[in-house]
Amino acid sequence: MCGIAGILAVRNGAVDEPRLLRMRDTMVSRGPDGAGVWHDAARRIGLAHRRLSIVDLSAAGAQPMATEDGLLQLVYNGEVYNHVELRRELEALGHHFHSRCDTEVILRGFRQWGEKLLDRLIGMFAFAIWDAAAERLFLARDRIGIKPLYFGEVGGEFFFASEIKALLADPAVPRAIDPAAAYHYLTFLVPPAPLTMFRGIYKLPAGCRMEVSPGRTPQIARWWDPVDAPAAGTDPATYRNEEAATAELMRRLDRSIERRMMSDVPFGVFLSGGIDSSTNVALMARHMDRPVSTFTVGFKQHERYNELEYARLVARRFATDHHEVLIDEKDAEEYLPEMVRQQDEPIADWVCVPLYFVSRLAKQSGVTVVQVGEGSDELFCGYPHFADAVNLNRHYGRPLGALPAPLRRAAAGLARLFTLIDPKWNGRAAAAAAVARGDELFSGGALCFDDREKGELWTGPRPPFDRCADFVPTRLLVGGSQDVVREIMAPFRAANPAADFYQQMLYLELRQRLPELLLMRVDKITMSTSVEARVPFLDHELVDFAMDLPLDMRLRRGTGKWLLKRAVRGVIPDEVIDRPKVGFGAPVREWLAGPFGAFAKDRLLRDRTGLFDGAVVRRLWAEHEDKRADRSLHLWVLLNLVLWHDHWIAGDF
Numbered sequence: 201m202c203g204i205a206g207i208l209a210v211r212n213g214a215v216d217e218p219r220l221l222r223m224r225d226t227m228v229s230r231g232p233d234g235a236g237v238w239h240d241a242a243r244r245i246g247l248a249h250r251r252l253s254i255v256d257l258s259a260a261g262a263q264p265m266a267t268e269d270g271l272l273q274l275v276y277n278g279e280v281y282n283h284v285e286l287r288r289e290l291e292a293l294g295h296h297f298h299s300r301c302d303t304e305v306i307l308r309g310f311r312q313w314g315e316k317l318l319d320r321l322i323g324m325f326a327f328a329i330w331d332a333a334a335e336r337l338f339l340a341r342d343r344i345g346i347k348p349l350y351f352g353e354v355g356g357e358f359f360f361a362s363e364i365k366a367l368l369a370d371p372a373v374p375r376a377i378d379p380a381a382a383y384h385y386l387t388f389l390v391p392p393a394p395l396t397m398f399r400g401i402y403k404l405p406a407g408c409r410m411e412v413s414p415g416r417t418p419q420i421a422r423w424w425d426p427v428d429a430p431a432a433g434t435d436p437a438t439y440r441n442e443e444a445a446t447a448e449l450m451r452r453l454d455r456s457i458e459r460r461m462m463s464d465v466p467f468g469v470f471l472s473g474g475i476d477s478s479t480n481v482a483l484m485a486r487h488m489d490r491p492v493s494t495f496t497v498g499f500k501q502h503e504r505y506n507e508l509e510y511a512r513l514v515a516r517r518f519a520t521d522h523h524e525v526l527i528d529e530k531d532a533e534e535y536l537p538e539m540v541r542q543q544d545e546p547i548a549d550w551v552c553v554p555l556y557f558v559s560r561l562a563k564q565s566g567v568t569v570v571q572v573g574e575g576s577d578e579l580f581c582g583y584p585h586f587a588d589a590v591n592l593n594r595h596y597g598r599p600l601g602a603l604p605a606p607l608r609r610a611a612a613g614l615a616r617l618f619t620l621i622d623p624k625w626n627g628r629a630a631a632a633a634a635v636a637r638g639d640e641l642f643s644g645g646a647l648c649f650d651d652r653e654k655g656e657l658w659t660g661p662r663p664p665f666d667r668c669a670d671f672v673p674t675r676l677l678v679g680g681s682q683d684v685v686r687e688i689m690a691p692f693r694a695a696n697p698a699a700d701f702y703q704q705m706l707y708l709e710l711r712q713r714l715p716e717l718l719l720m721r722v723d724k725i726t727m728s729t730s731v732e733a734r735v736p737f738l739d740h741e742l743v744d745f746a747m748d749l750p751l752d753m754r755l756r757r758g759t760g761k762w763l764l765k766r767a768v769r770g771v772i773p774d775e776v777i778d779r780p781k782v783g784f785g786a787p788v789r790e791w792l793a794g795p796f797g798a799f800a801k802d803r804l805l806r807d808r809t810g811l812f813d814g815a816v817v818r819r820l821w822a823e824h825e826d827k828r829a830d831r832s833l834h835l836w837v838l839l840n841l842v843l844w845h846d847h848w849i850a851g852d853f
Contacts, residue, residue, distance in 0.1 A: 202263070203227030203250040203362040203727075204275040206328055208337050210414050211356035215239050215246035222369040223361055224248035229542075230277070230362060230727050233257075238264040238273055244414070245330050245337065247275045252730060254279070254569060257464050260299035265307055271332045274307045277362050278325030278347045279734070281459035286320060310338075315409060318423050322459065322740065326404070328360060337412040343424040343740045344575075345393075345406025345715025348723055350544075351418075352401045358412050363724075364544035367401055368848075374400060375849055380665035380676055381545075382811055382841065383658065386649040387681035389548040389837060390717045394420070394672060397545040397844060402669065406715035420671045424740075426710045426747055427692045439750055442766070448745065450767045456739035457483040460571055467569035468493030470558055471520070472784055473510025475582075475761060476573025476737060478772040484571065485518045493567050494520040497558035500528040502787035510776055517773055525561045527554060529791040533799055540847045542728040546840035548833075549646070549721050550786040559729040568731060574718050575737035578645065578709045579746040580761040581702060581754035584781055589642045590755060592631040593701045600635040612636035642705045643685045644713050648837045651680035660811035688712065700751045710743070789832040792824065800839050803853075809845045812838065 205223040207215045221237060231250025239246035249263035266273045280286070283302035286309055291297065295308045302323075309317040310329055315338065324346035328339045339360060341349050351360040354373055361367050368375065378399040381391035391397050393405040404410055407424035438444040457480060461467065469484060471477045471494040484492050494515050498506040508524065515522035532553045539552055562570055577583050581590070600608050615629035634641055649657060664678040675687035685708065692699065692707045699707075719735070726733040736742075749763065756762040765777050792800060801821055807814070817838060824831035846853035 202252055202275075202277045203230030203366070204248070204263075204277050204326070204328060205361040205366050206245070206247045206275060206330075206337070206359065208330075208358045208412055208414070209244045209356065210353065210358045210412065210416075213356050214243035215357075217243075217246060219370055220246045220248050223359070223366040224250055226366045226369050227361070227363050229730050232730050234262060236263050238266070240330075240332070245273075247273055247328065247330065249275045252568070252732065254463055254465055254732060255283075255301050258299070261301035261303055263303060265303050267307060267311060272307060272311060273330040273332075274303065274310075274327060276303050276306055276325065276327035278323060278327070278342065279460075279462065279732070280305060280321050280323040280325065281462055282320075282322040315340075315423070318409065324734070326362065335413055338409065339404060339412070340409040340423070341404045341406055343407045344710065344719065344735075344738045344743065346719050346723065346735060346738065348720060349404040350396065350401060351404065351410070353418075354400070358418065364396060364398060364401055365541070368398075376400070377809065377811075377845065377849060378668070379661040379811070380663075380668075382660065382809070383654065383663070383665075384676065384681050384684060385546065385548070385841065386654055386657070386837060387647055387651070388644060388684075388712065388717070389646055389648060390720065391545060392676060392684060392712060393716055394669075395676060397841075398848075399668065402672075403716075406711075417670060426707050426743065427695050439748055439753070442753075442763075445749070445753060445763060446767045449742075449763055452739070452742045452745055453479070453736065453767070454483050454486070456736040456742050457571065458487050459739070460734040460736050461487060463569045465568040466493065466566055467571070468495060468521075468562060468565075468567045470494075470562075470570050470572050470733075471496050471511045471514060471522075472573070473507035473512075473514055473776065474573065474782065474784075475764065475768065475772065475776060476576040478510075478514045478776045479764075479768050480571045480573060480736065481514055481518050481520060482768070482771050485520075491519055491521045493562075493565065494522045495558050495562045495565070495567075495570070496522070496524045497554040497561070498524065498526045499554075499787055500526050502790055505785060505787050507782055510779065513773060513775060523561055523565050525557050527557050529787075529794055529796040531557065532786070532791060533796045536843060537847070537853060538728070539725075540840075540843045540853065543724055543844075546844040547717060547721050547724070548648070548837040548840040549717055550788045550836055551784055552721050552725050553786050554784070555721065555725045556728070559726045559731045559733075563729045563731050570726070570731060570733050571736055572722060572733050573737060574722055574735045575714060575743075576761070576764065578706060578714060579737060579743065580749075580764045581751075582761045582764075582781065583645065583783070584760070586645065586702075586705065587755055587758065587760050588627065589705065590702055590751065592627060593641050596628055596631045597635055597641040598701075600632055605636075608632075608636040639682050640685045640689065642701075642708065643682065645709055646713055646717060648833055651682055654680075657812055657816045659813050660809075685712075702751045702754060703747065706747065714738070788836055789824075789830055792832055792835060800835065803846065804835065804839050804842050807838075807842045807845075808850060809842060811841075 233253040234251035237248045247264040280302040283305040325342045326347040326349040376399040381395040394402040412418045469480045496511040612632040615632040618625040753763045820831045823829040
């Protein structure tokens with residue numbers, strides 16, 4: 201795992217090597233084990249690299265890496281788990297290797313297959329290749345978006361890096377807030393790709409590639425999309441047979457976890473005591489001749505958020521080398537400045553706080569690589585609110601959607617009246633109102649302010665926003681956040697008219713929340729401690745399989761993760777399988793009621809972004825303090841944006 205950076209003079213000019221080195225060395229935590237830099241003789245292109253040595257620790261794996269003739273130069277961040285198989289294939293085609301690392305496989309694979317190499321890679325990656333013969337810079341991000349890649353263009357230069365702060369190492373890069381990004385952030389908890397919170401700095405969307413050549417407009421294209429994902433050779437009959445589906449799931453999951461044990465340095469598991477992390481431990485233990493290293497985080501004074509009992513149960517069952525850390529609100533407050541710096545742009549998921557402390561624990565224990573459980577709940581309907589959305593669609597969304605528009609509006613009005621009699625109708629009324637408006641019934645697994653709420657809160661520029669670059673989709677500029685969701689979903693529904701409601705939900709999660717929120721929190725926080733996190737549940741072959749699962753294989757008789765639970769019964773303890781679902785979270789609601797809350801309130805009420813109505817913010821605080829409503833998520837989302845502005849724009853936090 202590494203940090204990469206580069207500069208291409210797309211118009212007349214020369215690459216300034218000291219500036220490139222500054223970019224590179226803002227990312228030392230991503231690569232504490234080595235550093236490299238290269239530029240061509242004319243200084244039109246420069247590439248830089250920070251190395252975290254994991255596979256082939258020798259100097260032969262150093263980057264930037266070049267072919268013998270120097271015509272291809274590569275910088276790469278990630279892991280390719282099938283690099284040994286690809287190496288054999290390339291050797292049979294006449295290629296000669298000088299290292300054991302996957303970096304060289306990408307380099308020689310690109311020479312052999314060009315961009316079609318991407319279809320052959322199994323893993324997580326973001327890389328850039330300078331092709332001198334074609335005078336083009338080729339960049340790519342992995343299918344699911346596990347590894348980040350940011351870019352921009354200023355003063356005739358195109359620049360890219362693994363982190364935004366590397367781009368900001370150049371004082372010529374302006375620091376200004378992008379209002380469209382901030383507007384959608386309030387809904388999705390992170391700016392949707394390709395926007396970032398910085399105007400003029402963008403992120404390459406998951407599953408996309410990019411080409412940049414001097415004198416030409418950058419071109420971005422999608423090379424992988426869940427809508428096109430085949431079932432990877434699965435017989436369609438498998439999905440109608442419980443035994444066959446269970447066996448196929450376990451085969452793919454076991455293979456995925458074994459692949460991600462590829463390492464020349466110590467590795468372990470973040471163990472919450474839930475199904476996903478416990479399965480990671482159990483299947484890793486099958487392939488190891490030493491104890492699995494496990495790491496768990498808990499909270500002082502707030503035991504109801506802790507899963508320590510179940511984590512310890514799993515640790516005992518598999519005789520792991522177990523480690524724990526407990527944190528409190530003082531730890532959280534002291535960590536905030538570093539969190540804001542490491543995130544680059546706000547990621548309003550409070551899991552970032554405990555994730556940092558468990559990542560630091562792993563590094564302090566001598567472990568560099570960990571496996572985590574991200575993606576499982578999305579693939580198999582693990583969250584209760586996912587099941588709620590399915591049921592709302594079945595009982596209200598689908599029947600109401602079949603009615604003429606006037607009747608839909610009348611039904612929504614009637615449902616709203618029922619809420620005055622019975623609060624249990626709130627969810628049904630919200631679903632009826634969404635159907636009446638033509639909104640999506642499911643807009644994502646983690647949402648905060650909807651478009652109506654933003655109408656009250658937002659005082660900044662409103663849609664339509666100014667066009668900032670040709671490759672930014674119109675949907676991000678002209679309408680509300682509901683329009684963002686509609687335009688993502690339209691191609692999927694057109695290509696898959698028979699898809700069930702959960703398959704539609706899963707597609708949206710794979711396009712939006714997973715790559716830009718969940719996976720970025722994992723990447724940024726773990727890499728800030730020089731730990732590499734691997735996500736076996738998001739192996740693309742497992743994702744391909746899960747995309748085609750019928751709903752009753754995920755959700756049956758009110759039980760989510762039905763097929764996964766069936767598959768791991770007997771592999772992990774029944775107590776873990778049958779326990780109520782507990783999400784990995786943090787006691788932010790309680791922290792906001794104490795000293796941490798006093799700090800947060802002071803920072804938020806001194807907001808200088810110019811984007812929020814102060815009276816609305818004060819009302820949200822009052823409702824939370826008086827316990828009239830739980831506004832912890834709303835306040836956390838606002839606080840993250842204000843602290844980001846204070847640090848990166850105002851420079852005083």
